[in-house]
Amino acid sequence: MYHPKVTRISGTRLRVQHPSDVPVTLFARPDVPLEGRAVDELLRLLDSQGDLPSPARLQRVALTPDFHRGSGIPVGTVLQADGFLLPGAVGNDVGCGMRLHLTSLRREDVAPHLDRLEHRLRALFFEGGRQIAMTGRQRQALLQGGVGGLLGLPGTGGLWDGLARQDPQREQERCDHTAQLRTPWLSPPQLGALQDWIGAPDDLTYDSQIGSLGGGNHFAEVQVVHRIIDPRAAHQWGIREGLVTVMIHSGSLGVGHWAGQLAARTARDAWPAGLPRPRSGVFPVMQDAAPDALRAVQSALQMAANFAAVNRLWLGQMTRAGLEEACGETDFPLLYDAAHNFIWPEDGRWIHRKGAAPARGFAQMQDTPFAYTGEPVLVPGSMGASSFILAGRGNPEALWSASHGAGRQQARGDAMRGSQAEFSAFLEAFRVVTPLDWRRARPDIREWKRTELMQEAPFAYKGVGPVVETLREAGLAEPVAELRPLLTVKG
Numbered sequence: 001m002y003h004p005k006v007t008r009i010s011g012t013r014l015r016v017q018h019p020s021d022v023p024v025t026l027f028a029r030p031d032v033p034l035e036g037r038a039v040d041e042l043l044r045l046l047d048s049q050g051d052l053p054s055p056a057r058l059q060r061v062a063l064t065p066d067f068h069r070g071s072g073i074p075v076g077t078v079l080q081a082d083g084f085l086l087p088g089a090v091g092n093d094v095g096c097g098m099r100l101h102l103t104s105l106r107r108e109d110v111a112p113h114l115d116r117l118e119h120r121l122r123a124l125f126f127e128g129g130r131q132i133a134m135t136g137r138q139r140q141a142l143l144q145g146g147v148g149g150l151l152g153l154p155g156t157g158g159l160w161d162g163l164a165r166q167d168p169q170r171e172q173e174r175c176d177h178t179a180q181l182r183t184p185w186l187s188p189p190q191l192g193a194l195q196d197w198i199g200a201p202d203d204l205t206y207d208s209q210i211g212s213l214g215g216g217n218h219f220a221e222v223q224v225v226h227r228i229i230d231p232r233a234a235h236q237w238g239i240r241e242g243l244v245t246v247m248i249h250s251g252s253l254g255v256g257h258w259a260g261q262l263a264a265r266t267a268r269d270a271w272p273a274g275l276p277r278p279r280s281g282v283f284p285v286m287q288d289a290a291p292d293a294l295r296a297v298q299s300a301l302q303m304a305a306n307f308a309a310v311n312r313l314w315l316g317q318m319t320r321a322g323l324e325e326a327c328g329e330t331d332f333p334l335l336y337d338a339a340h341n342f343i344w345p346e347d348g349r350w351i352h353r354k355g356a357a358p359a360r361g362f363a364q365m366q367d368t369p370f371a372y373t374g375e376p377v378l379v380p381g382s383m384g385a386s387s388f389i390l391a392g393r394g395n396p397e398a399l400w401s402a403s404h405g406a407g408r409q410q411a412r413g414d415a416m417r418g419s420q421a422e423f424s425a426f427l428e429a430f431r432v433v434t435p436l437d438w439r440r441a442r443p444d445i446r447e448w449k450r451t452e453l454m455q456e457a458p459f460a461y462k463g464v465g466p467v468v469e470t471l472r473e474a475g476l477a478e479p480v481a482e483l484r485p486l487l488t489v490k491g
Contacts, residue, residue, distance in 0.1 A: 005039060012474040013397075016063070018043050025397055026063035027474045029466055038067060038074040045073050045089075045280045053275065056083035056286055059349065064356045065470040066403040066462065072282065075355035078399045081284075082349045087267055087297050088282035089352040090341045092260030093214075095178060095305030096251030097339035098357070098378040098404070099312040100389065104331040105244040105323065107224045107486070114487060117222070117326035118433050121489055124318045125220070126435040130211040131158025132314055136199040140185075143198070143255075146306030147313055147337075148172050148180035156204060159211075159317045162324075166332065171313070173369055176338035176358060179309030181302040190296060194258050194303075209253050211314045213491040216455075217405070218250045220319050221380075223387060223483040230480040233373045233391050237335055239481050246323075246332075247387060247483070248315045249380060249405075251341065252308035259304035263297045305342055312337060319489070335389075336376035340404040351399055359402035359477045361394020377402045377477045381464030384430040386484055388468045390477035402477040406464040423454050433489040453490065 005017045006026065016024035016039060024046070046061070060080040067076035072091050079089055110117065123129040133156050134142075141149040151168045154160075172180060188195060199205055213220060225243045228234045239245075252259065267283035270293035278284070285294045320332045338358055344351040360375040370376065375392035379402070394400050436449045471477045 012470050018046055022058050024061040027065050027470055029470045035068050038069040042074050062399045062401055064403040065467045066405055073354055077354045078356045078401045079352040080349055080399055083287045084284040085343055085350055086284045086352055087263035090354050092257045093251040093341055094256040094259045094301050095308030095339045096341040099248040099316055099337040100335045100378055101246040101316050101332050102238055102335055103244045105327055106242045110244050110327050113326045117322055120322040120325045121433050124322050125489055130318050132211050133204050133206055135202055135204050137201045139198045142310045143303040143306055144183045146180035146309050147175050150310055162317045162321055171334055174334045174336050178305045178339040178342050179337050181306055183302040184299050186299050211318055212253055213250050214253050215491050220315050220489040221247045221485050222487045223247055223485050225481055226484040227482040233480045236373055246319045248312045250312050250315055252304040255307040256304040259300040262300045266293050266296050305339055355404050356401045357404045359392030360400045361392055364394050379403055381406050383488055385464055386482050388482055389480045391480050392477050393475050395476045398476050402471050403467050406462045406467055431487045
């Protein structure tokens with residue numbers, strides 16, 4: 001049973017009907033139910049953007065197979081806009097994305113040491129063991145240049161020693177450009193509280209944001225390659241069965257909140273007088289009518305995306321440090337890093353992705369290491385489930401996009417009211433590293449944390465298998481390998 005405003009036009013393609021002439025395509029299998037409230041949420045947004053002043057125009061909308069309700073607009077929404085930016089279409093976790101490292105370890109090198117690995121990762125992630133000291137000059141460099149802005153700067157001890165072992169050329173070649181955006185500096189009034197985080201140019205200090213996972217569905221996971229699906233692409237990417245990998249999902253934390261709020265406020269203040277205000281409350285920024293506002297919004301969003309990418313880089317180094325202390329030294333080459341909450345320039349237009357991964361094909365990935373495979377697409381399942389690596393196929397109807405995960409099927413509040421017995425059995429069977437050591441915590445504190453963690457329980461998410469199969473059937477991305485988790489770190 002489908003929502004009345006949705007009609008199926010092929011096996012995996014549906015048309016969302018609304019009064020404007022903007023084509024809206026949703027990719028979903030016949031056996032996957034649609035979330036009608038998410039469709040209504042999207043239609044309200046489209047209706048409120050229907051009377052944009054010329055020449056601004058919303059050109060196309062694509063909805064990925066993990067499409068579901070989210071804050072602001074639904075997760076899994078991709079918008080192609082001409083002549084305007086819509087900062088509210090990416091939310092406050094600007095630059096949130098995925099990173100995947102390969103290692104030289106195999107399952108048998110790690111599995112006997114999981115107790116020690118859990119202990120070391122808890123110390124690194126939650127007990128002050130990360131040791132990432134930076135100066136104000138380094139913080140400004142990462143905000144203005146992302147991964148490329150930070151890698152050339154010398155650091156002092158701690159995790160900087162591990163970072164120095166990374167290949168800087170590979171790090172930059174295998175990041176989407178959203179990880180290293182050259183960004184003009186904003187004025188002090190616009191920077192606001194961010195200036196306090198940056199600090200004095202030469203003061204060497206620690207902070208609570210860099211190296212933090214954040215909450216929700218963010219994670220750092222030690223995985224093993226369970227199955228090769230596309231041997232040719234897997235060989236080119238250095239992926240082999242039994243190989244241990246590290247996947248990171250995190251965003252821009254407080255910097256993203258600052259950027260999202262500044263962008264929303266700037267867009268609202270720059271709205272032309274006399275025009276009806278968007279009923280959705282999501283204000284666009286006009287490229288021609290408000291060029292100064294557009295530049296300020298771009299700078300803020302780019303700073304947040306740069307921060308998010310560098311944060312994922314450090315989270316990867318933290319996981320590597322834990323692996324090496326528990327299991328021995330390892331290589332740690334980056335396969336890929338890309339955001340799935342951002343606004344990309346594309347042929348003079350703007351591609352807005354909210355919880356949707358870029359999935360560009362061969363032609364768009366020329367002059368990159370992925371010219372013969374397509375762009376790597378990382379699709380994690382729910383906590384404890386498989387994740388998949390896919391290769392993008394550059395489907396124009398999907399706006400060169402794919403899913404960024406399995407997608408929720410229960411709101412967080414509903415998940416917390418789920419089966420206590422089912423979740424308890426899951427925690428007994430699967431190793432989740434949290435700030436709390438379950439074996440030593442007081443019963444009341446253990447129960448509080450367990451209830452909070454239920455928001456991310458497996459039953460709160462759709463199965464990842466149908467999502468991946470839809471991406472393949474619809475020609476959005478081709479599966480390359482399946483990964484199984486050994487251990488997951490959750491904030």
